[in-house]
Amino acid sequence: MSVTGGLSRKTAPLQELSDEELIGEFQRENEAAFTLLVGRYKDPLTNFTFRYIGDWDECNDVVQETFVRVFRSRHSYKPVAKFSTWLYTIATNLAKTRLRRRKIRRFVSLGSSHSEDPEPLFDIPDEEARADRQLESSMKGERIQKALDSLSDKYREAVVLRDVQELSYEEIAAITGLNIGTVKSRINRARSQLQEMLKDIWDD
Amino acid sequence: MSERKSIQSEAEEGGKVREELQDIRKVKAPWYFDAELQRRLADAHGGRAGAGFFVRPIPAYALSFVSVVALGIVGYYALLRPSDQGDTTLPASDSIAVGTQDRKEERPQRFERRLQPILPPTQETSTPSLNQPRQGPSAPSNDQVIESGAMEKPAALDDNSGGQNIQQPPQDNPIPMGAQQVIETSRSALDTLRSIPAPKDTVDSTHVRPDSLGGRR
Numbered sequence: 001m002s003v004t005g006g007l008s009r010k011t012a013p014l015q016e017l018s019d020e021e022l023i024g025e026f027q028r029e030n031e032a033a034f035t036l037l038v039g040r041y042k043d044p045l046t047n048f049t050f051r052y053i054g055d056w057d058e059c060n061d062v063v064q065e066t067f068v069r070v071f072r073s074r075h076s077y078k079p080v081a082k083f084s085t086w087l088y089t090i091a092t093n094l095a096k097t098r099l100r101r102r103k104i105r106r107f108v109s110l111g112s113s114h115s116e117d118p119e120p121l122f123d124i125p126d127e128e129a130r131a132d133r134q135l136e137s138s139m140k141g142e143r144i145q146k147a148l149d150s151l152s153d154k155y156r157e158a159v160v161l162r163d164v165q166e167l168s169y170e171e172i173a174a175i176t177g178l179n180i181g182t183v184k185s186r187i188n189r190a191r192s193q194l195q196e197m198l199k200d201i202w203d204d
Numbered sequence: 205m206s207e208r209k210s211i212q213s214e215a216e217e218g219g220k221v222r223e224e225l226q227d228i229r230k231v232k233a234p235w236y237f238d239a240e241l242q243r244r245l246a247d248a249h250g251g252r253a254g255a256g257f258f259v260r261p262i263p264a265y266a267l268s269f270v271s272v273v274a275l276g277i278v279g280y281y282a283l284l285r286p287s288d289q290g291d292t293t294l295p296a297s298d299s300i301a302v303g304t305q306d307r308k309e310e311r312p313q314r315f316e317r318r319l320q321p322i323l324p325p326t327q328e329t330s331t332p333s334l335n336q337p338r339q340g341p342s343a344p345s346n347d348q349v350i351e352s353g354a355m356e357k358p359a360a361l362d363d364n365s366g367g368q369n370i371q372q373p374p375q376d377n378p379i380p381m382g383a384q385q386v387i388e389t390s391r392s393a394l395d396t397l398r399s400i401p402a403p404k405d406t407v408d409s410t411h412v413r414p415d416s417l418g419g420r421r
Contacts, residue, residue, distance in 0.1 A: 163225035
């Protein structure tokens with residue numbers, strides 16, 4: 001992060017604070033606290049969102065929008081929950097909205113493909129130039145991401161939060177708004193489906 | 205028994221999946237993330253929002269450029285400007301009026317003048333010089349003496365001392381500070397001489413010659 005070098009002198013004591021203390025500082029209009037929070041969570045949040053959405057451009061957009069929401073709604077945060085839970089909840093809700101829109105878009109484009117108009121609605125992007133394709137250069141990683149993409153949204157959300165982000169069941173339950181039993185059930189189902197899809201990887 | 209085995213194998217499979225998911229490469233935010241976020245915050249919350257969060261380090265070349273410009277300005281005012289105030293600000297008419305002898309006496313004053321702050325000519329004429337001897341409150345000022353036609357004695361003294369005449373510069377022309385000081389010093393010296401009563405048995409050095417008044421009789 002290019003900003004950390006410039007801010008390290010100014011925010012040396014802040015770096016030792018917890019996330020909850022930092023958002024408290026930011027609520028008291030300490031701007032450096034927000035920068036530190038962005039620095040702490042931009043990479044984990046990007047990883048989670050990319051594994052959940054599966055699209056690099058939309059993932060970036062969601063993470064950016066998440067931090068804009070944090071900036072805008074900083075006073076609505078109450079210290080009863082962990083800051084990371086609040087942050088992942090915002091990101092998850094935004095990602096769900098994107099997935100819903102994507103489904104609607106696909107539905108509309110499929111419906112319009114039966115029309116007589118031969119012109120495609122959207123430009124087909126160059127697959128070689130896409131950053132997400134370049135990221136998953138290894139065959140195994142690409143297979144895993146495809147398997148994740150093929151899961152239903154509710155299973156994918158649960159298994160990514162648990163196995164990729166390594167959050168606790170309690171945190172996942174707070175983020176998704178489900179009880180812990182349901183969370184565990186979804187995680188197990190997601191794992192078994194992934195096991196089935198990725199069987200040939202372990203066979204090799 | 206078989207049910208327990210199936211649960212165990214399921215847990216093992218789940219563990220494998222978990223390991224694979226943990227091992228896949230962690231995706232990181234792009235390098236332009238901060239700049240993009242700053243732009244979005246500025247768009248969403250006005251021009252100043254987010255501007256203080258992402259402080260970019262000032263490039264070295266900008267600092268060096270600023271320092272060079274600052275040094276240039278300081279050097280110009282410290283070195284070039286005082287030398288400009290010296291000889292070049294004296295108009296030719298002034299130097300002619302003062303004469304070569306007075307100019308020799310003026311040289312140390314010029315040096316002092318360089319150290320003095322620059323004041324407009326109007327202020328300079330109204331401010332008394334520190335070197336000027338203080339007269340009583342009832343004593344007429346130099347300007348009053350000039351206006352009342354009391355230039356007779358100084359003019360006569362000048363005439364006796366070699367015909368050098370101190371000319372009163374026109375009011376609309378700004379008088380250079382050096383010339384003004386010379387004039388004021390000369391006036392004060394003449395006033396001091398005038399206040400001393402001359403003995404009657406000696407030659408009256410303050411005798412007014414009509415031709416020294418420029419034709420006034």
